[in-house]
Amino acid sequence: MERRNFISNATCSIVGVSLLGMYACKQSNSNQVSLNDKDKLISEITPTVKLSLAQWSLHKMIVNNTLNPMDFAQKAKELGFEALEYVSQLYIPEIKKRGNTNQAIMDIATELKEKSDALGMHNQIMMVDLHDGQALLASADQSNRRKAVENHKIWADATAVLGCHSMRVSLFGSLEEDLFVSGAVQSLKELCQYAAKKNINVIVENHGYLSSNGALMVKVMKGVNMSNCGTLPDFDNFCLKRKENELWSTPCIEEYDKYKGVKELMPYAKGVSAKSFNFDNKGQETTIDFLKMMHIVKDAGYKGYVGIEYEGDELSEEDGILATKALLIQVTKALTS
Known part of the structure; x- marks a missing residue:
């Protein structure tokens, strides 16, 4: 599953590909963050x-069994985060x-909530992916859509137990735009009605195919027209x-303009996903x-x-997470200065 510019005045030296080398930078103007080591970056206070x-x-x-998913809150806290x-x-x-x-799902959610509470962490979103045999929310087939909604309800329950504000879903199904929109609207309305009883939102991430068409997703949001339905722009x-x-x-052969898409999704956003891949020698x-x-x-x-x-x-x-954090701190300070 694919889940996919630094302010240029910094003077940085690269030591291999280590984060320490990438961010061993002098503070050269008021927007720069002095990031001399991982401990400084982890503890960096980011009010903006x-x-x-x-x-x-x-x-x-x-997946490689070097981190137990039940210990996610602990690892995130070690990396300087407060929300999950x-x-x-x-x-x-x-x-x-x-x-x-x-x-079993509910028991796991309960344990995760206990662990995050003990660490003072804030649970934000449960991202629900397609599992084996899971039906499609935007299918043209009504029985398939109904099955998809039913399959998501237990995850709505788990989201509520975790104390998250939102459950993220993926919209896959018909590749015909009209059928995609009508199917997605029907499924989301039903799922949002259920989620409203749990006091949670249902949010859609641009996740490929027609769900990555920003203009089409605006049609879906307007069609659902419920306060607990929104987007997660990635x-x-x-x-x-x-x-x-x-x-x-496989390789992508047709792509929607990412900046246009995020701009179209932002009016409905109840979360934002800052996706990152790799960085150049200036941290961009x-x-x-x-x-x-x-x-x-x-x-x-x-x-x-x-x-x-x-x-x-x-x-x-871990280093990629911290590099992304450094970039977001830098960019945000530039925008607010």
Whole structure:
């Protein structure tokens, strides 16, 4: 599953590909952050931007069994975060270990809540991914949509137990625009009605194919027209079509303009996902203009948490998370100075 400019006045030296080398920088103007070591970056107070950590940033460690997903809150706190965004698929092995039942999901949510509370962490979002056999919310087939809604209800329950404000869903289904919109609107209305009883939102991330068409998603939001329905704009994930029509693994052959898409989704945003991949020797993300993106977020009047979702392959997951944090601090200070 694909879950995918630093202010240029800094004087930095690179020591291999280590974060310490990348951010061993002198403070050269009022917008610069002096980042001499990891401890300084981890403890950096950022009053101008509230940062949460998306669990997908650590998915390699979790899949490789070097990090227990049940310890997500502890790891996030060690990295200097105060807010958490969970990913459902990272708990599938634990759910299966406990009997693969809805009760297992609820028990895990309860334990995660206890752990986050003990650490003083704030749970923000439960990202619900497509699991084995899960139906599609935007399917043209009504029975398939109904099954998808039912499958999501247990995750709405778990989201409420966690104390998150939102459950993130993915909209896949018909590739015909009219059928996609009508199916998505019907499913989201039903799911939002259920979620409203739990006092949570249902938010849609641009996650590929028609869900990455910003203008189409505006139609969906207007069609649902419910206060607890919204979006989770992701800085990337704007691939409209992949080779061989695969969801994730093949190269993208048609892409929606990411800046246009984020701008279209921001009026409905109840979260923001700052996707990052790799960085150049000045700390700039090499594929996304973070200054431009955060300008769009700021202009929309968004005041909530910005979630860091690192997916790069040059830095370790921990170093990539901290590099993204440094970039967001820098860019936000530039926008507010």
